[in-house]
Amino acid sequence: MSQPTGGRAGTNGEARDTDWDGVRLHVVSGKGGTGKTTVAAALALALAAGGRRVLLVEVEGRQGIAQAFDLPPLPYEERKIAVAPGGGDVYALAIDPEEAMLEYLEMFYGIKRVGKALTRMGVVDFATTIAPGLRDVLVTGKTSEAVRRRDKLGRRAYDAVVMDAPPTGRVARFLNVTQEVAGLARVGPIKNHADLVRGVFASPETAVHFVTLLEEMPVQETLDGIEELRSTGLPVGGVFVNMVRPAVLPEGVLQAAGEGRFDSAELALGLKAAGLTDGTADASAVAEALAREVTEHALRTELEKRERAALEQADVPRYDLPLLPDGADLAGLYELADALRAQCVA
Amino acid sequence: MTRTAPALDIDAILDDPDTRIIVCCGSGGVGKTTTAAALGLRAAERGRSAVVLTVDPARRLAQAMGLTELDNTPRRVDGAGESGGELHAMMLDMKRTFDEIIEAHADPERAQQILTNPFYQSLSSSFSGTQEYMAMEKLGQLRRSDEWDLIVVDTPPSRSALDFLDAPERLGRFLDGRLIRILTAPAKAGGRSAFKLLNAGFGMVAGILTKVIGAQVLKDIQMFVTALDAVFGGFRQRAEQTYRLLQAPGTAFVVVAAPERDAMREASYFVERLADERMPLAGLVVNRVHRPLAPSLSAARSSAAAEELDARGEHELTAAVLRLHAGRMQLAARERRQQDHFTSAHPTVPVAQVPAMPEDVHDLAGLRQIGQLLAS
Numbered sequence: 142m143s144q145p146t147g148g149r150a151g152t153n154g155e156a157r158d159t160d161w162d163g164v165r166l167h168v169v170s171g172k173g174g175t176g177k178t179t180v181a182a183a184l185a186l187a188l189a190a191g192g193r194r195v196l197l198v199e200v201e202g203r204q205g206i207a208q209a210f211d212l213p214p215l216p217y218e219e220r221k222i223a224v225a226p227g228g229g230d231v232y233a234l235a236i237d238p239e240e241a242m243l244e245y246l247e248m249f250y251g252i253k254r255v256g257k258a259l260t261r262m263g264v265v266d267f268a269t270t271i272a273p274g275l276r277d278v279l280v281t282g283k284t285s286e287a288v289r290r291r292d293k294l295g296r297r298a299y300d301a302v303v304m305d306a307p308p309t310g311r312v313a314r315f316l317n318v319t320q321e322v323a324g325l326a327r328v329g330p331i332k333n334h335a336d337l338v339r340g341v342f343a344s345p346e347t348a349v350h351f352v353t354l355l356e357e358m359p360v361q362e363t364l365d366g367i368e369e370l371r372s373t374g375l376p377v378g379g380v381f382v383n384m385v386r387p388a389v390l391p392e393g394v395l396q397a398a399g400e401g402r403f404d405s406a407e408l409a410l411g412l413k414a415a416g417l418t419d420g421t422a423d424a425s426a427v428a429e430a431l432a433r434e435v436t437e438h439a440l441r442t443e444l445e446k447r448e449r450a451a452l453e454q455a456d457v458p459r460y461d462l463p464l465l466p467d468g469a470d471l472a473g474l475y476e477l478a479d480a481l482r483a484q485c486v487a
Numbered sequence: 488m489t490r491t492a493p494a495l496d497i498d499a500i501l502d503d504p505d506t507r508i509i510v511c512c513g514s515g516g517v518g519k520t521t522t523a524a525a526l527g528l529r530a531a532e533r534g535r536s537a538v539v540l541t542v543d544p545a546r547r548l549a550q551a552m553g554l555t556e557l558d559n560t561p562r563r564v565d566g567a568g569e570s571g572g573e574l575h576a577m578m579l580d581m582k583r584t585f586d587e588i589i590e591a592h593a594d595p596e597r598a599q600q601i602l603t604n605p606f607y608q609s610l611s612s613s614f615s616g617t618q619e620y621m622a623m624e625k626l627g628q629l630r631r632s633d634e635w636d637l638i639v640v641d642t643p644p645s646r647s648a649l650d651f652l653d654a655p656e657r658l659g660r661f662l663d664g665r666l667i668r669i670l671t672a673p674a675k676a677g678g679r680s681a682f683k684l685l686n687a688g689f690g691m692v693a694g695i696l697t698k699v700i701g702a703q704v705l706k707d708i709q710m711f712v713t714a715l716d717a718v719f720g721g722f723r724q725r726a727e728q729t730y731r732l733l734q735a736p737g738t739a740f741v742v743v744a745a746p747e748r749d750a751m752r753e754a755s756y757f758v759e760r761l762a763d764e765r766m767p768l769a770g771l772v773v774n775r776v777h778r779p780l781a782p783s784l785s786a787a788r789s790s791a792a793a794e795e796l797d798a799r800g801e802h803e804l805t806a807a808v809l810r811l812h813a814g815r816m817q818l819a820a821r822e823r824r825q826q827d828h829f830t831s832a833h834p835t836v837p838v839a840q841v842p843a844m845p846e847d848v849h850d851l852a853g854l855r856q857i858g859q860l861l862a863s
Contacts, residue, residue: 172515173515173516174514174516174517174747175516178749205749208752246695246699250698258691259695262666262692263666264666264695264696266657267666310543328701329700329701329704330699331699331700331701331704356847357846361545361546386814389810389811389814390808394804408804408805410802410805411796411801411802411804411805411806412805414796414805415793415795415796415809416792417784417788417789417792417809427781427783430780433780434781434808434811434812435808435811438811466817467821468747
């Protein structure tokens with residue numbers, strides 16, 4: 142899967158070819174329930190590995206990052222939340238549209254200390270919840286600012302930024318900010334700002350990844366999402382197949398079970414040999430129950446195979462992330478980060 | 488052992504003629520739409536005249552209910568309904584719903600003015616709360632029409648599952664709020680900038696608005712708001728009506744979740760919020776529960792036996808099946824813990840479980856099966 146895209150290697154980490162060299166903004170989307178936030182967090186750790194600085198941002202006010210890293214709720218402030226394998230830093234920022242708006246007004250218009258008045262008048266409410274697209278411009282604008290930011294010596298503030306983006310169904314619209322604010326601003330400062338932000342998103346320095354499960358709806362939404370991104374001219378990244386279960390049964394057995402031909406007699410003998418059952422009747426009862434589990438597993442595996450084949454149509458790099466037996470706890474995030482690095486994502 | 492949650496008696500809710508509205512809510516990707524459709528179908532087959540209002544259903548699920556396009560009108564679902572019951576289904580078209588409100592309340596000239604306003608066009612198709620607002624508006628319309636004795640609503644896949652409760656209030660607050668007065672003031676004063684007539688605070692805010700969004704957009708917004716203001720009077724009143732409808736005893740909220748940490752946490756949050764708002768909660772539906780079929784054989788024993796067989800180099804297949812089973816037992820235990828957490832925090836909330844299916848639901852038979860599982 143590794144295909145050097147001819148970008149730079151890490152600025153201060155060891156040099157290694159990865160699939161996304163040159164990409165500085167990783168947008169991670171996915172259908173609800175696919176583990177989008179978990180994958181974004183693991184990707185941030187993987188990208189930071191070996192001494193880089195990575196910023197992980199969230200934009201929907203769900204405090205998903207804090208939950209993933211088992212931290213108290215994050216304020217609107219970039220703060221270090223984790224150390225990556227081999228010494229790199231992951232910073233996090235939960236973007237709050239209201240704060241981002243006040244910051245924007247101050248940065249671009251020098252308008253200060255009017256937060257209270259604006260809030261009282263309902264302007265903040267209007268801008269962040271009602272004005273079409275403005276909320277999205279505010280949060281995407283803050284993200285692209287972090288991507289572009291340099292310190293006094295001209296060095297990048299972050300080697301990469303990972304965004305835990307809105308779900309697949311909304312992501313193209315969310316990133317296509319110019320279109321989003323069209324009703325609000327065809328010319329003028331908001332339009333200019335949106336154009337600038339869109340420029341960052343549409344550049345080869347950005348990749349929009351999708352997280353999916355090998356299930357029908359998430360796969361369909363992923364394919365639709367990729368299509369939509371391509372038609373809006375936004376850069377499609379990879380597909381992360383999450384919660385992949387290891388193959389435990391041989392192909393032949395699965396096929397037989399899928400066709401309802403799984404023989405539980407042999408299983409009953411095996412159970413007896415293992416001393417798990419209490420007499421022949423019990424052995425065959427347990428064997429039959431287990432045989433039904435095998436059949437269900439076979440059907441499920443077949444469906445997964447079909448979904449995998451469907452994903453191939455999209456013609457984008459795919460990466461597998463294992464199902465974590467204990468759920469996505471902190472240790473699990475590091476495990477997933479390792480899996481991403483092993484597959485040359487980072 | 489943690490305490491057991493009371494069982495959610497779905498049929499008792501569906502059969503009670505006083506149940507007029509069922510709202511399915513929960514985080515994204517937990518099977519809300521499928522649950523709503525299955526409840527509607529089951530109600531119809533138990534003799535009720537039901538309508539399912541869905542927002543953004545998956546293609547094949549929509550097809551299962553005979554829905555092929557967004558047309559904003561309930562369509563009869565063929566092959567659903569028995570003993571006098573019937574099922575209708577519709578997909579929400581939020582822009583159409585918004586347009587219809589305008590058309591119904593404004594004289595043709597003013598309606599035209601609003602419908603062609605760029606700000607309105609943008610608001611009605613992209614405001615992140617419009618979908619929620621319009622779902623609630625449609626619910627109100629369906630309820631008032633009294634054509635169906637049960638309405639099952641699927642809530643939009645929002646940023647937060649609570650958005651649909653807040654959106655009407657928020658839009659109402661905006662439309663009745665002070666900002667509107669600032670925005671409408673110049674228009675009322677004859678179109679010239681009348682900001683200077685206002686007090687200093689207003690003037691400052693208006694100044695910022697002009698600076699940031701530009702004069703043309705401000706004018707669009709002003710025209711829109713002025714036209715809308717003349718039409719509605721009290722948007723907030725409308726929002727309050729919807730809110731009261733949701734609080735009424737004939738409404739039953741069904742929180743839908745999957746047995747995973749995030750979904751259960753969201754479910755918990757939702758249950759608390761509904762209690763705060765005094766909204767009638769019927770219970771929790773946990774979808775996609777994995778149930779081992781040989782529960783007497785523990786994960787530990789299965790794994791140990793598999794290792795033992797491997798070491799002896801015999802019954803390779805049995806060893807593999809035992810490992811599969813052990814994985815399934817572990818998953819079930821993890822899911823059980825997630826549900827136990829919920830139940831210890833909310834011991835009185837009734838729970839129904841639906842086992843994970845090997846395949847997605849694509850037809851009425853599948854929905855019927857889910858309905859049976861929900862009720863068993």
